[in-house]
Amino acid sequence: xxxxxxxxxxxxxxxxxxxxxxxxxxxxxxxxxxxxxxxxxxxxxxxxxxxxxxxxxxxxxxxxxxxxxxxxxxxxxxxxxxxxxxxxxxxxxxxxxxxxxxxxxxxxxxxxxxxxxxxxxxxxxxxxxxxxxxxxxxxxxxxxxxxxxxxxxxxxxxxxxxxxxxxxxxxxxxxxxxxxxxxxxxxxxxxxxxxxxxxxxxxxxxxxxxxxxxxxxxxxxxxxxxxxxxxxxxxxxxxxxxxxxxxxxxxxxxxxxxxxxxxxxxxxxxxxxxxxxxxxxxxxxxxxxxxxxxxxxxxxxxxxxxxxxxxxxxxxxxxxxxxxxxxxxxxxxxxxxxxxxxxxxxxxxxxxxxxxxxxxxxxxxxxxxxxxxxxxxxxxxxxxxxxxxxxxxxxxxxxxxxxxxxxxxxxxxxxxxxxxxxxxxxxxxxxxxxxxxxxxxxxxxxxxxxxxxxxxxxxxxxxxxxxxxxxxxxxxxxxxxxxxxxxxxxxxxxxxxxxxxxxxxxxxxxxxxxxxxxxxxxxxxxxxxxxxxxxxxxxxxxxxxxxxxxxxxxxxxxxxxxxxxxxxxxxxxxxxxxxxxxxxxxxxxxxxxxxxxxxxxxxxxxxxxxxxxxxxxxxxxxxxxxxxxxxxxxxxxxxxxxxxxxxxxxxx
Numbered sequence: 001x002x003x004x005x006x007x008x009x010x011x012x013x014x015x016x017x018x019x020x021x022x023x024x025x026x027x028x029x030x031x032x033x034x035x036x037x038x039x040x041x042x043x044x045x046x047x048x049x050x051x052x053x054x055x056x057x058x059x060x061x062x063x064x065x066x067x068x069x070x071x072x073x074x075x076x077x078x079x080x081x082x083x084x085x086x087x088x089x090x091x092x093x094x095x096x097x098x099x100x101x102x103x104x105x106x107x108x109x110x111x112x113x114x115x116x117x118x119x120x121x122x123x124x125x126x127x128x129x130x131x132x133x134x135x136x137x138x139x140x141x142x143x144x145x146x147x148x149x150x151x152x153x154x155x156x157x158x159x160x161x162x163x164x165x166x167x168x169x170x171x172x173x174x175x176x177x178x179x180x181x182x183x184x185x186x187x188x189x190x191x192x193x194x195x196x197x198x199x200x201x202x203x204x205x206x207x208x209x210x211x212x213x214x215x216x217x218x219x220x221x222x223x224x225x226x227x228x229x230x231x232x233x234x235x236x237x238x239x240x241x242x243x244x245x246x247x248x249x250x251x252x253x254x255x256x257x258x259x260x261x262x263x264x265x266x267x268x269x270x271x272x273x274x275x276x277x278x279x280x281x282x283x284x285x286x287x288x289x290x291x292x293x294x295x296x297x298x299x300x301x302x303x304x305x306x307x308x309x310x311x312x313x314x315x316x317x318x319x320x321x322x323x324x325x326x327x328x329x330x331x332x333x334x335x336x337x338x339x340x341x342x343x344x345x346x347x348x349x350x351x352x353x354x355x356x357x358x359x360x361x362x363x364x365x366x367x368x369x370x371x372x373x374x375x376x377x378x379x380x381x382x383x384x385x386x387x388x389x390x391x392x393x394x395x396x397x398x399x400x401x402x403x404x405x406x407x408x409x410x411x412x413x414x415x416x417x418x419x420x421x422x423x424x425x426x427x428x429x430x431x432x433x434x435x436x437x438x439x440x441x442x443x444x445x446x447x448x449x450x451x452x453x454x455x456x457x458x459x460x461x462x463x464x465x466x467x468x469x470x471x472x473x474x475x476x477x478x479x480x481x482x483x484x485x486x487x488x489x490x491x492x493x494x495x496x497x498x499x500x501x502x503x504x505x506x507x508x509x510x511x512x513x514x515x516x517x518x519x520x521x522x523x524x525x526x527x528x529x530x531x532x533x534x535x536x537x538x539x540x541x542x543x544x545x546x547x548x549x550x551x552x553x554x555x556x557x558x559x560x561x562x563x564x565x566x567x568x569x570x571x572x573x574x575x576x577x578x579x580x581x582x583x584x585x586x587x588x589x590x591x592x593x594x595x596x597x598x599x600x601x602x603x604x605x606x607x608x609x610x611x612x613x614x615x616x617x618x619x620x621x622x623x624x625x626x627x628x629x630x631x632x633x634x635x636x637x638x639x640x641x642x643x644x645x646x647x648x649x650x651x652x
Contacts, residue, residue, distance in 0.1 A: 030061055037064075042072045053081065059089035063098065070102055078102050093123035100132040109139035127157040134166055146170050161190030165197050172200065177208050178499055195224045195232050199239060206243055209466045211545075214243040215250060228261065229268040234380065237262040241373040245398035245570055246545040248469065252422040252568055259401025262373075263424060266402050270352070270383030273360050280388055281646040284365055288320040291638050292364035292387060295395060296327030296348070296376025302549040303370050303395050304333040309438040309627035310634060311340040318635045322362060324355070326371070326378040347378065356384035365389060366638050369405065372396020389645045392425060393434065397570035399423040407641060410434045413576040414569045422568055428637055432623035433580035435573075436630035437552040439620060442527050446558035446616050447534030449609045456485035457602035458519075460536030460559070462529070463550045465494045465504065467542040475591050476540060477511035479598040486602060489519040489536050491529075496522035533557035537608055538601050546574035555581050555619040558612040560601070563587050564594055580624035 016032065030052050036045035049065040056062070066081035082099035085092055096119035103112035113136035119129035134149030150167035153160055164187035171180035181204050187197050198221035205214040218240035225232045241259055244250040284290075297303035314321055322343035338344050343362060347355040355378060359367060367387035371377035372395050382390055385404050392400050393409035400408075401424055408415070408425035411434045415427040451457045459479065461468070468490075480486050494500045505515040521532060530553065533539075539554040541547045543564035547554075551561045551574050563574030565587055575587050588594035601608060619625060 030058075030064070034064060037068050037071070042068060046072055057088055059085040059092050059095065062088065063092065063095045066095075066098065066102075070098075070105075075102050075106055079106075091122055093119040093126050093129060096122065097126065097129045097132045100129075100136060104132070104135045104139055107139065109136050112136035112139065125156055127153045127160050127163065130156065131160065131163045131166060134163070134170075138166070138170060143170050143174055147174070159190065161187045161192060161197075164190065165194075165200060168204070169200055172204050172207060175207070175494060175497060176499075177204055178503070180204050181208070193220075193224070195221045195236060197221075198224065199236060202239060202243065206466060209468050211243045211247045211466065212249045212469070215240065215247050218243060228265050233265050234262075234269075237265060238373045238377065238379075241398065241401065242396075245373070245396075246467075248471070248544050252419070255398060256401070256422060256424070259399045259424060261401070263401040263403055266380065266383035266404065269380070270356075270385075270404070272383070272385035272404065273356070275385075275388040277388070277646055280365070283363075284642065288316060288318055289638055289642055290320050290322055290342075290363055290365045292322045292324055292359055292362070292367040293370055294324045294326065294347075294359075294367065294378035294381065295370035296325060296329070296378070297371065297374075297395060298323065298325060298337050299329055299331045299334050301333075304337070305438050305549055306394060306435050307370070307438075308333055308337060309625075310436050310631050311337055313627045313631035314340065315631065315635055316342070319638060322364060324359060324378065326355075327376040347381070348376075352378075352380035353384060355381040356386040360384075360386035365642055366391065368393055368409075369400065370395040372398070372400055389641050391428065391641065397573065398568070399425060406645075409637065410569060411576055413579055414572040416572075419568060428641070430630075430633050430637060432626075432630070432633065433576045435548070435552075435576060435580070435624070436627055437556070437577075437619075437624050438627070439556055439625055440526070440530065440553070442530055444527055444530040444557070446612060447531075449537060449605065449612050450535055451537045451602075451605055452609065454487075456487060457483060457538065458487045458489055458536045459538050459540050459598070459602075460489040460491070460533070461540050461542060461547070461550070462491040462532070462554070463542060463547045465490075465492050465500070467545045467547070468504075468507075469542070469545075470507075471591075472542045473507045474511055475594055477508055477513045478591075478595045479540075480508075480513050480517055481511075482595060482599050483602050487517050487519055488540075489521065489532075491521040491524075491532055493523040495520045530557055533559050538562060538598065540598065541574045543574075544568075544571040546571065548573045548577070551577045552619075552624065555583075555624070556616055558615040560586055560608070560611055560615065562594065562598055562601070564591075565589050577624060581619050581622045 032048050036048060045068045049068055053061050053065040062081045062085040066078045070078035079099060079102045082095050085095040096115045100112045100115035116129055116133035116136050119126060120133060123129060130149045130153035134146040137146035137149060147170050150163050153163035164183045168180045168183035168187060184201050184204055198217050202214040202217035205217055218236055221236045225236055244255050244258060295303055311321060320342040323341045324345050324347045326348055328346060328348045347358060364387040366389045369379055369382055369392040372392055374395055379400060383404050390405045391407040391409055392405050403424055405425050407428040408423050409428050411430050414434060415429055420427050480488060501520045505518055508518060533554060536559055539559045539561040541551055541561050541563040544566055546563055554561050563578055565575060566572050578584060578586050588597050623629060
């Protein structure tokens with residue numbers, strides 16, 4: 001009765017008293033174990049239920065014992081006891097559903113689906129059976145089938161917050177953001193919020209372009225994390241830092257506090273390698289410096305695009321580039337990069353310690369992170385300090401937070417001296433820019449100025465909608481308001497959905513801009529994507545999270561880009577590109593200057609036409625695309641870091 005009323009502490013007292021009177025009383029041992037489990041006393045619950053299950057033919061007892069083992073992290077033992085429960089009673093649908101859940105956690109999705117479907121066959125009205133079937137389909141990549149199962153689970157039990165959450169996650173992956181948000185909030189309202197639920201809320205808000213609201217959602221998730229050294233802490237902190245780095249509402253000081261927390265997390269999970277500086281210096285004296293690059297993005301991705309031409313120009317007598325990929329995704333860029341690497345190893349799926357051991361055993365001198373707090377990051381391996389010198393470059397736009405990383409690579413625009421306090425790492429400035437653009441291989445000619453034929457100016461932005469915050473929409477609306485005939489072309493994959501187009505138009509409508517002045521375009525093949533630049537006269541870079549790859553691509557297509565001066569690394573990216581391309585006059589100092597520059601450009605068609613005719617050639621001849629020059633600068637940086645390490649360590 002007490003356990004049924006969830007008065008578990010009182011129930012435990014009575015169960016213990018009953019066991020004292022009769023130690024072999026199965027019901028009392030079973031009940032005690034369940035109440036201990038309910039209170040989170042997993043170690044004792046495992047002991048009590050394990051003793052009760054030994055030699056027992058009670059299928060329900062084995063099912064419950066398996067549940068405690070599962071929650072304690074022993075998935076193999078949990079699976080064995082779920083299987084034992086099924087062997088004792090093949091009609092126990094809940095055991096099939098639970099075994100499905102364990103197999104999913106073990107990434108054995110096909111087995112998980114078999115057990116979930118068996119549970120459904122036995123008990124079609126069991127909500128968890130449908131939920132577990134959805135999880136298995138999700139793991140197998142069948143999002144449509146997963147969605148159908150979750151909806152069935154909710155029809156059977158509308159209050160099932162777990163099914164609400166799972167459905168929300170799938171809807172987000174299918175980019176049905178509004179519906180995903182509704183189910184996410186329904187799951188959170190169920191009264192038992194979890195870390196995953198708040199993470200999902202943050203992910204949805206970020207996908208909708210609302211990074212400012214995503215930050216507190218991730219903080220709510222972090223508040224539920226019990227152990228800063230746990231996997232949950234790593235996942236939440238990584239997401240929080242990605243969002244916070246792009247949010248105008250998070251100060252550099254607050255960002256750094258969160259980043260340092262990640263650094264402490266990494267330190268708690270790692271034991272650093274030690275390096276004998278004299279031995280390492282002597283070994284490297286008469287050979288190229290071994291520089292390792294860790295990334296999951298060496299493909300058709302901004303990282304792949306910006307390193308491709310650089311790798312081809314690295315002087316192998318100075319630098320031996322060694323690549324460690326954290327993802328097995330590959331494409332034509334990957335194939336072109338591979339021949340330029342002295343070593344190319346996959347560490348995808350490796351735990352951080354194993355990845356670090358691989359890197360350490362290869363004798364890497366300088367290890368470079370190309371991902372930071374982004375997906376498929378290998379950052380956790382850096383906590384082990386597998387190389388004596390470690391740096392972060394290109395893939396992320398704020399401090400990693402870890403003092404295991406010695407340097408953060410940027411340039412004079414992205415890493416000005418007065419912003420050095422934004423970083424745990426030491427800033428290292430490259431000449432010109434920290435970016436080198438690899439011109440596309442696509443044969444797409446620069447077209448004539450569109451406004452000559454249209455009779456009005458067309459602005460454009462081809463970046464992700466997540467970068468279009470409220471301030472961007474407001475300022476761009478000011479530009480359109482000042483130029484009554486002007487149009488704005490937005491091109492992004494998200495705009496293939498009618499709901500997203502309507503929501504985007506509504507955001508501009510709140511500032512008095514009619515939908516007829518907005519042009520929406522979805523994703524397209526590469527050649528068509530570049531050809532779309534021939535539809536716009538001026539590209540508008542968003543802020544505070546500006547365009548990087550899209551800025552360089554626009555310049556290559558003869559389209560000038562208007563950027564905004566910022567106050568932290570991420571906000572300076574467009575500035576860096578425009579300086580390198582020789583176009584610093586296209587950087588606005590503030591919102592009023594941004595509007596003024598946009599209007600002035602739109603009213604000077606002759607200037608735009610002349611610029612369009614020469615901009616590709618100017619860009620290709622500039623430091624932005626001079627891969628040989630950039631490669632020398634990057635080599636000098638790595639050699640400089642190594643020299644500083646050997647000299648500093650020897651005089652310490």
